[in-house]
């Protein structure tokens with residue numbers, strides 16, 4: 277009998293303010309000799325990054341600092357990183373940063389242990405050999421990639437995003453220190469928080485949802501509703517930062533049940549229009565949720581309830597509609613755009629976006645089948 281549910285997570289999750297001090301011990305426990313640190317120049321210049329280096333130096337652990345990560349990581353940059361990993365004789369990868377750094381680290385690990393180019397691993401579960409041990413320290417609270425089985429990489433030949441994934445690319449250790457998220461400005465805090473919410477919402481409606489992913493997803497939704505506003509309003513609010521770091525982590529664990537149409541369509545808004553991932557998710561979420569409701573009415577009612585909507589006394593359909601309404605209100609209240617017109621996107625690219633959305637790895641995770649015409653209609657609605 278085929279297995280219906282598989283719950284994926286890192287071997288260890290260390291969470292808490294000051295957790296970064298454990299880094300040296302983590303590397304030593306894996307018996308790593310040379311750490312290949314994947315990050316960007318901005319993060320490498322932060323005060324909190326000194327804690328990363330100190331923890332390694334305290335244990336006499338050698339490292340090579342690779343800071344060439346750009347936003348929306350590209351195939352060529354990943355392939356270059358893999359070569360450098362080999363040239364520096366590294367045996368462990370440490371990713372410090374947002375989704376771009378952690379995804380780059382996963383992708384570099386794929387090429388290092390499987391050969392070729394990262395473009396050879398577009399199909400889900402096409403990675404045969406496990407990546408080298410990866411420790412992930414997130415500096416944003418949203419992507420959940422510190423615990424997820426996915427990476428998002430841009431194919432520069434044809435300009436679309438693809439998502440290599442599977443059990444062999446999950447970080448070995450997620451080290452989550454909410455202190456690292458303090459440097460995020462309000463707009464990035466807001467956008468990455470909406471990304472976390474989209475992971476939880478899509479996990480609940482995924483055909484592969486299971487009790488474990490549901491538990492994390494609903495907890496994450498409640499944490500986002502409670503903490504995202506305060507974290508945007510006052511970035512130094514440590515309780516809110518801690519709440520959002522946990523929300524992102526839980527939503528990331530839930531996301532291992534797959535994402536769906538919000539991600540399949542939203543990815544194209546980033547590659548075609550350059551709209552940041554979290555903003556794209558926030559724009560597409562209410563629209564795709566409305567489209568999906570006939571497939572997962574009960575889940576939408578539960579999402580609405582978790583978001584604090586009063587659903588008692590409403591009809592089933594009315595209660596389900598409150599979920600998308602609540603998401604739209606949250607996006608608006610955070611000052612994020614709610615339409616593609618506000619992002620000055622060109623509607624002429626809708627057919628291209630629809631073409632790539634249909635082949636996106638997240639499409640099978642959508643609870644309702646999508647045709648190309650329907651996808652074009654959903655993009656039009658977003659204008």
Ligand SMILES: [Fe+2]
Pocket residue numbers: 419471474475539553557
């Ligand atoms: Fe996402």
